[in-house]
Amino acid sequence: MNTARDLIIYYFSGTGNSKQVALWWAEATLKKGIAARVVDITTVTNPNSLEINSDSLMLIVSPTHGFNYPPVTIRFIRRLPRGKNLVVLANTRAGLKIGRFITPGLSGITFMLSAILLLSKGYKLGGLISFDMPSNWLSIHPALSAESANYIFHSMQQKVQRYADKLFDGQSVFPALRDLIQDLLISPVAIGYYLAGRFFLAKSFYASNACTSCGLCEKNCPLHAIKKSRKRPYWTFRCESCMKCMNSCPQEAIQTTHGLWVLLFGLTFLIMGLLQPILADYYRTFAGKLALFTLILLALVAILYPIQYVLIKNRRINAAITYMSLTFYKFWGRYRCK
Numbered sequence: 584m585n586t587a588r589d590l591i592i593y594y595f596s597g598t599g600n601s602k603q604v605a606l607w608w609a610e611a612t613l614k615k616g617i618a619a620r621v622v623d624i625t626t627v628t629n630p631n632s633l634e635i636n637s638d639s640l641m642l643i644v645s646p647t648h649g650f651n652y653p654p655v656t657i658r659f660i661r662r663l664p665r666g667k668n669l670v671v672l673a674n675t676r677a678g679l680k681i682g683r684f685i686t687p688g689l690s691g692i693t694f695m696l697s698a699i700l701l702l703s704k705g706y707k708l709g710g711l712i713s714f715d716m717p718s719n720w721l722s723i724h725p726a727l728s729a730e731s732a733n734y735i736f737h738s739m740q741q742k743v744q745r746y747a748d749k750l751f752d753g754q755s756v757f758p759a760l761r762d763l764i765q766d767l768l769i770s771p772v773a774i775g776y777y778l779a780g781r782f783f784l785a786k787s788f789y790a791s792n793a794c795t796s797c798g799l800c801e802k803n804c805p806l807h808a809i810k811k812s813r814k815r816p817y818w819t820f821r822c823e824s825c826m827k828c829m830n831s832c833p834q835e836a837i838q839t840t841h842g843l844w845v846l847l848f849g850l851t852f853l854i855m856g857l858l859q860p861i862l863a864d865y866y867r868t869f870a871g872k873l874a875l876f877t878l879i880l881l882a883l884v885a886i887l888y889p890i891q892y893v894l895i896k897n898r899r900i901n902a903a904i905t906y907m908s909l910t911f912y913k914f915w916g917r918y919r920c921k
């Protein structure tokens with residue numbers, strides 16, 4: 584039997600999946616007669632000053648973004664005080680339903696990096712568990728149907744109960760280790776996303792003509808990444824693409840600029856071609872080419888996003904960009920965690 588006197592659950596959640604998993608854990612823990620507390624990490628201003636009882640069991644739940652915990656979660660773990668507590672790491676991933684099967688998402692370096700950070704602070708690892716919740720990554724795929732999402736929900740709630748039972752019976756709860764090989768294989772992409780990809784994605788959002796300037800996206804952004812200028816939302820580089828804004832906008836006015844992605848990639852390749860005679864040394868290796876491509880792409884994003892922001896105030900230009908956004912079309916839908 585695990586001897587923890589209570590469970591403290593720290594979570595980050597964009598669209599509600601990780602929050603839901605945190606709440607299921609609290610419920611399962613309370614059923615065992617053990618106290619449970621659920622804390623949203625975005626409400627903790629200084630993790631370093633947290634006073635955590637040495638015999639409390641800790642659970643951290645967060646989505647996976649680009650095969651890693653998002654920066655907000657890593658920052659939280661990095662800033663935790665030193666401690667000797669047992670910590671269980673959990674992530675929620677992109678689950679899809681095919682027939683009766685729930686296909687697993689990919690964790691990449693999610694657990695490796697966080698485990699190293701925690702162990703270096705003196706914590707002990709009590710478990711590593713992934714929960715394949717309905718995918719919320721609507722910049723790249725349409726929303727799951729309500730029926731598929733409900734099926735996945737039901738299955739993951741049972742998984743929480745199963746692992747809570749095991750954990751409090753003192754059994755090993757490291758099922759995520761089974762994914763180690765595929766996680767190691769995907770780790771270069773995880774590093775690439777963390778260093779560069781997320782900045783590109785953060786600048787793919789804009790508000791279409793349907794925006795009523797209600798301010799909800801700005802008010803509810805967990806990372807305070809949206810600013811409003813002349814009544815329209817503007818996404819800063821603080822954005823971690825958690826999808827809360829897009830999935831909860833009452834007008835479904837927040838879109839991803841898919842059409843402009845194509846133009847942006849085209850422009851980046853064009854500049855790469857023009858620079859080749861000058862920077863021939865960088866073109867000799869794949870790593871050199873990739874680094875250059877990424878730098879040019881990010882520089883273009885930084886320059887063109889403010890220009891796009893001004894241009895989309897023109898209703899015709901806005902409409903043209905919107906017709907090139909897959910997220911605008913009805914079939915794409917939105918993901919709302921129930």
Ligand SMILES: Cc1cc2nc3c(=O)[nH]c(=O)nc-3n(C[C@H](O)[C@H](O)[C@H](O)COP(=O)(O)O)c2cc1C
Nearest residue numbers: 597598599600601646647649650676677688689719
């Ligand atoms: C920007 C972004 C990146 C994502 N990357 C991954 C990933 O690498 N692997 C994965 O399995 N799921 C990935 N997902 C899916 C989410 O991790 C998953 O839907 C999660 O349950 C969302 O949790 P939340 O509702 O608490 O924010 C990604 C989602 C987003 C928005």
